[in-house]
Amino acid sequence: MKGFLYPFATFVLFILGWHVLATYTDIPPYLLPTPTAVVERIYEDFPFLMRNAWSTTYITLCGFLLSVVIGIPLALAIVSSNLLDRAIMPWLVLSQTFPKVALAPLIVVWFGLGLWPKVLVTFLVAFFPIVISSVVGLRSMEREMLELAASMRASRLQLFWKFRMPLALPSILGGIKVSVAFSVVGAVIAEWVGANVGLGYLLLSANANLDTSLLFSVLIFLTVIGIVLYYSVEFAERFLIPWHATQRLKETPSLT
Amino acid sequence: MKGFLYPFATFVLFILGWHVLATYTDIPPYLLPTPTAVVERIYEDFPFLMRNAWSTTYITLCGFLLSVVIGIPLALAIVSSNLLDRAIMPWLVLSQTFPKVALAPLIVVWFGLGLWPKVLVTFLVAFFPIVISSVVGLRSMEREMLELAASMRASRLQLFWKFRMPLALPSILGGIKVSVAFSVVGAVIAEWVGANVGLGYLLLSANANLDTSLLFSVLIFLTVIGIVLYYSVEFAERFLIPWHATQRLKETPSLT
Amino acid sequence: MSELINIKGVSKRFDELLALDNINLTVRDGEFVAIVGSSGCGKSTLLRLIAGLLPTSEGIVEVNGHKVKGPADDVGIAFQTPVLLPWRSVVENVSLQLEVRKLPKAKYETELRRLIELVGLNGFEDRKPYELSGGMQQRVALCRALIHNPALLLMDEPFGALDAMTREQLNLELQRIWMETRKTIVLITHSIIEAVFLADRVVVMSPRPGRITKIIDVPVPRPRSFSGLGDPAFQAACDEVRTLMNASGLTE
Amino acid sequence: MSELINIKGVSKRFDELLALDNINLTVRDGEFVAIVGSSGCGKSTLLRLIAGLLPTSEGIVEVNGHKVKGPADDVGIAFQTPVLLPWRSVVENVSLQLEVRKLPKAKYETELRRLIELVGLNGFEDRKPYELSGGMQQRVALCRALIHNPALLLMDEPFGALDAMTREQLNLELQRIWMETRKTIVLITHSIIEAVFLADRVVVMSPRPGRITKIIDVPVPRPRSFSGLGDPAFQAACDEVRTLMNASGLTE
Amino acid sequence: QDKTDINFRLDWSIYGSHAPFYLALQKGMYSDAGLNVTIGEGQGSATVAQLIAQGQDQLGFVDFGTMARGVEQGMPVTAVMRVISDVMCIISHADAPITEPKGLEGKVVAFAPSESTALVFPALLASQEVDPASVSVLNPAFGAKNAMFLQKRADAIPGNYNVQVAQLEGQGAEVEYFRFADFGLRQMNNGIIVNNSFKDANPEALKAFLEVTAAAFEQATADPEVAVDALIEVLPEQRRNRDVLLRQLVLTADSYKTENTQDKPFGWMEAKDWEDTQHILTEYGGMPRSLPVEQFYTNDFLPES
Numbered sequence A, B: 001m002k003g004f005l006y007p008f009a010t011f012v013l014f015i016l017g018w019h020v021l022a023t024y025t026d027i028p029p030y031l032l033p034t035p036t037a038v039v040e041r042i043y044e045d046f047p048f049l050m051r052n053a054w055s056t057t058y059i060t061l062c063g064f065l066l067s068v069v070i071g072i073p074l075a076l077a078i079v080s081s082n083l084l085d086r087a088i089m090p091w092l093v094l095s096q097t098f099p100k101v102a103l104a105p106l107i108v109v110w111f112g113l114g115l116w117p118k119v120l121v122t123f124l125v126a127f128f129p130i131v132i133s134s135v136v137g138l139r140s141m142e143r144e145m146l147e148l149a150a151s152m153r154a155s156r157l158q159l160f161w162k163f164r165m166p167l168a169l170p171s172i173l174g175g176i177k178v179s180v181a182f183s184v185v186g187a188v189i190a191e192w193v194g195a196n197v198g199l200g201y202l203l204l205s206a207n208a209n210l211d212t213s214l215l216f217s218v219l220i221f222l223t224v225i226g227i228v229l230y231y232s233v234e235f236a237e238r239f240l241i242p243w244h245a246t247q248r249l250k251e252t253p254s255l256t
Numbered sequence C, D: 001m002s003e004l005i006n007i008k009g010v011s012k013r014f015d016e017l018l019a020l021d022n023i024n025l026t027v028r029d030g031e032f033v034a035i036v037g038s039s040g041c042g043k044s045t046l047l048r049l050i051a052g053l054l055p056t057s058e059g060i061v062e063v064n065g066h067k068v069k070g071p072a073d074d075v076g077i078a079f080q081t082p083v084l085l086p087w088r089s090v091v092e093n094v095s096l097q098l099e100v101r102k103l104p105k106a107k108y109e110t111e112l113r114r115l116i117e118l119v120g121l122n123g124f125e126d127r128k129p130y131e132l133s134g135g136m137q138q139r140v141a142l143c144r145a146l147i148h149n150p151a152l153l154l155m156d157e158p159f160g161a162l163d164a165m166t167r168e169q170l171n172l173e174l175q176r177i178w179m180e181t182r183k184t185i186v187l188i189t190h191s192i193i194e195a196v197f198l199a200d201r202v203v204v205m206s207p208r209p210g211r212i213t214k215i216i217d218v219p220v221p222r223p224r225s226f227s228g229l230g231d232p233a234f235q236a237a238c239d240e241v242r243t244l245m246n247a248s249g250l251t252e
Numbered sequence E: 001q002d003k004t005d006i007n008f009r010l011d012w013s014i015y016g017s018h019a020p021f022y023l024a025l026q027k028g029m030y031s032d033a034g035l036n037v038t039i040g041e042g043q044g045s046a047t048v049a050q051l052i053a054q055g056q057d058q059l060g061f062v063d064f065g066t067m068a069r070g071v072e073q074g075m076p077v078t079a080v081m082r083v084i085s086d087v088m089c090i091i092s093h094a095d096a097p098i099t100e101p102k103g104l105e106g107k108v109v110a111f112a113p114s115e116s117t118a119l120v121f122p123a124l125l126a127s128q129e130v131d132p133a134s135v136s137v138l139n140p141a142f143g144a145k146n147a148m149f150l151q152k153r154a155d156a157i158p159g160n161y162n163v164q165v166a167q168l169e170g171q172g173a174e175v176e177y178f179r180f181a182d183f184g185l186r187q188m189n190n191g192i193i194v195n196n197s198f199k200d201a202n203p204e205a206l207k208a209f210l211e212v213t214a215a216a217f218e219q220a221t222a223d224p225e226v227a228v229d230a231l232i233e234v235l236p237e238q239r240r241n242r243d244v245l246l247r248q249l250v251l252t253a254d255s256y257k258t259e260n261t262q263d264k265p266f267g268w269m270e271a272k273d274w275e276d277t278q279h280i281l282t283e284y285g286g287m288p289r290s291l292p293v294e295q296f297y298t299n300d301f302l303p304e305s
């Protein structure tokens, strides 16, 4: 209970700040609508917004799951061989250094405007943090544990599932947390590549029409999706790695 | 030497595939220019491209450094207190779930069109992975080491600098690697709002003019910047954490 | 001599597990106390309570007349595991104690070299922990606990990973250091002979829940030497501990 | 008896450090060999070479007549540190050995319970490693090394963190297991008495570079018991090891 | 000297219709009129309007429809010169030409949701009683629209004929187009808007700017090549687009007058045109209310001729 006081307090503070900013300063409504205007807008257009939000959430989840399902094995490949590391990694870095919308024409022409190109774009935006965190996690195995595994003649698969993977989980989950937040933004960008529904689509037209109360309603929906997903991962963490210091010692951050 | 064979081989393969795709299939040049066309374009416009690349690199570096300088202390704050964790984290997640371009008008209005708003956008794109990785790393301190630090009556600052920080470095560096790649894309996005120079600006006009050879030249420049920065971090890693398993056991990924 | 450590009716509970039950123990200033007891009986937990690293569940621990709330100053601890910082070399791990306590390194330079020499780590000064054997790591931790010449020394099986010869040498060294500086030392050990050889009093603990079975005085004059271990007082003390611990004492 | 382990002219070098120098040693099938030597002399390294966890720098190690290239099958190893998986409970850590070797867990269920009981960890089956004391962790590692009843058992100071009584009990257990199953056992220990009590032959090593000083036969009939330790052959062997190791032998 | 600083922001990346501004810049016409002009490119009219409303830039070249919405929301900007009108069109392939809205039935049309044409497109269909459900609409990203058309994934795209037609032809496509205006949807497109405080504080500079600009457009109409070359002089990287830019500029020349301003000077705005433009916005564009059109514009700063 008490734990929720502070985030709630900052939330109230934030809304208050926003209200003051929007009402008592000369920031005009086409830049920053008042919180009440946004709340009204959400209330009025709720079913419409929900429909669009659902579409975006769906893409987000698909892209996110694809990131996990491909990202972790990719990390494993990179960890398992130096050659693969050198051969794959530059391409992964490459895939991160340009904005995905820049390739929209190619994507649209090659993959059309269906669900999969959108999932692909989301994946491209979200998978990298998982790969890097997994690589760090999977590599962080001390000689002693490697020797233990080797002495039991663990196969590569066993080494992964019984040793490396659980050991890497805290780090992987860190990557997943970043990834889940990025998936949301990835889905929005994916909808920019080509969609006539979804929060990304709404964002574009709200922007083009200077419809700031819609714009902010969309941002609020995006934030809610992102925060729900993020804290779902954090919640899962408690069950997946209760043994790890990040979880165990959370309540006693310092002994001094 | 041998280590560079494979990335080089995949590189050659990639170029070859591109060449075949662009030359022998019916993909038109406005979608995919030939590698030779792109190389020619880079050759012709080299000084011009370099000038723009420099501007983007500068924003990238500033945004990246800001991410490091703010991200790590932020993580420390989150780790040092559960209340701060609960109070700050939702806002950080919030800052990640919407595309930064959507806030571009607000940012421009508040901060103008100079260097700083661009650096700010880059920072917003790049700082989150550092925070999350640092939190994971800083929290991964076992009870034993905490007790050692406490028994020496380490101050909070000492606990951070002498214990938590070095221990977290492998994880932090993972976050930094993600962040450095994202900084590049962040700089591009930053240049989409009111820049008259930079690779992001060129990307826009290439897109508007269906100038794909320019588009791909820009993508290549972005990739080069990204890869150089990424491998600089990887290089730094060897000196910063030679003691860690990720580095020490790199050459012996498996004993089986 | 005044009382340095005063443990009054202390219990420690980990969830449903009662690790220590009603411990009462006083350690005088400058005294050398050894704690023996079977594995898992709560020795390390007791040491942590004294060090202020764990809160008690019941009762209080006083050091220097003050209730322990956190780690006290001027204490040196050798933990059961070495806990070395993997990014620091041997010398750096030892001088960590100086750095954190803001003691001038230059002043302690000769002492540091002497300690390293003493534990036989010369030549390994600049090695990282992963390049050391188990026993070598333990010796680094020992140096770290001693370097700042603390008034109170808490040691948790500090010689457990060492061979007989090194162990004997270090026992003698520890006695010499103690006699010269008159520290208060609390030593946990599995070696009954070591306990009796070094300590003024030996605390024998019983397992689950950890209780103090008996406290045995060792009225053997100092300095003690290994050749003088035939002393009947010494043998009597050993035998008493052994009987209490149910051990024949021959393999220890 | 045939030769199970054959170490021929083996050296091991870590960069400029020569850890082992020209080691020659043969262990017969079913033999119990103990290795003693001062801390850092290369005992653990030698064990790793036998286990196939490290390549030799020179010479070859043969197990069962084949050159060792990697870890052999049917071996159980107790490392110097417990190396428990922190996400697994006591029972799960022990049965890890079964899982990885794809042995049917159900079949080993009673053996597992018996081992846990034997080392005195009953009641802690479902605890995670961080809830255990140092000695308890070591005992879990011991169970893990024994559970699959390996033909070759390599043990690196497996009783180092245990109290005298537990240690004696487990020594007797180990002898019983050995006599019943006729495993080949290589045991590293710092306790000279333990080495002589358990082993057919005691290998004494000298430090830096690690060389075999002498191999001492222990011609004491089995089963040996602690009450029979007055045996002159036993005493002679102990004394010889002590002399070689330069230890008075009283504090070990 | 104390020249007046003016940041002038274009609506998008460079296209041919921008050439006259660069002509004026490159020939020193602005400078001679006592102005220190810098020209920046933009990323859509909405953002540009916001930049000007906030005074980051003083003047801009934006879509009047977007600007009208901004004013409705309180943006302190005013339109001071109309430049381009009635350029919205539907572009189709020459080998499968679509010449009227009815022809769109059963066809695939692609446009980005952020385009101003996206807004007017439903109006076009409605005006000719074409069932919107009979047209399949795709919404790719802005840059992907042309690619889809060229790939014939789309039968038609809405666009501004002064921009897209030349681009598509530049890629070797043969295109056909019809204007929205031909079917009664008259609308002013781009013109120059000013930040109100700048307008009030620097009326002379504003007048000078418009006068020079009008003259530049006149010169550019007379000799488009000189104008495009002036642009290339300032932005050398545009040299390889010369042909496209030139064609864009030439096509633009048709759009300088509306039906109601045939005999009016360059840049002149009629209330009727504003009413038409606003009508489309309120009817189809979701603009919540109409304003008296005088709030949008003034002809006061135009050069008398």
Ligand SMILES: Nc1ncnc2c1ncn2[C@@H]1O[C@H](COP(=O)(O)OP(=O)(O)OP(=O)(O)O)[C@@H](O)[C@H]1O
Binding pocket: C130, C131, C132, C133, C134, C135, C136, C161, D014, D017, D019, D037, D038, D039, D040, D041, D042, D043, D044, D045, D046, D080
């Ligand atoms: N990975 C390594 N890298 C470098 N040096 C090493 C490494 N492992 C061991 N050594 C060195 O090899 C020597 C022998 O080490 P080893 O661990 O075999 O000793 P040990 O006999 O087991 O000692 P202890 O009884 O203290 O465990 C030591 O000097 C140690 O510093």
Ligand SMILES: Nc1ncnc2c1ncn2[C@@H]1O[C@H](COP(=O)(O)OP(=O)(O)OP(=O)(O)O)[C@@H](O)[C@H]1O
Binding pocket: C014, C017, C019, C037, C038, C039, C040, C041, C042, C043, C044, C045, C046, C080, D130, D131, D132, D133, D134, D135, D136, D161, D163
């Ligand atoms: N953090 C913890 N959480 C739960 N139980 C714990 C914890 N620490 C210790 N215990 C339990 O407390 C008891 C005493 O542990 P302690 O480490 O003090 O034993 P010890 O006497 O030092 O044993 P050893 O000689 O094996 O080191 C054990 O039963 C152990 O399981």
Ligand SMILES: [Mg+2]
Binding pocket: C043, C044, C045, C080, C156, D133, D134, D135
């Ligand atoms: Mg203990």
Ligand SMILES: [Mg+2]
Binding pocket: C133, C134, C135, D043, D044, D045, D080, D156
């Ligand atoms: Mg060893």
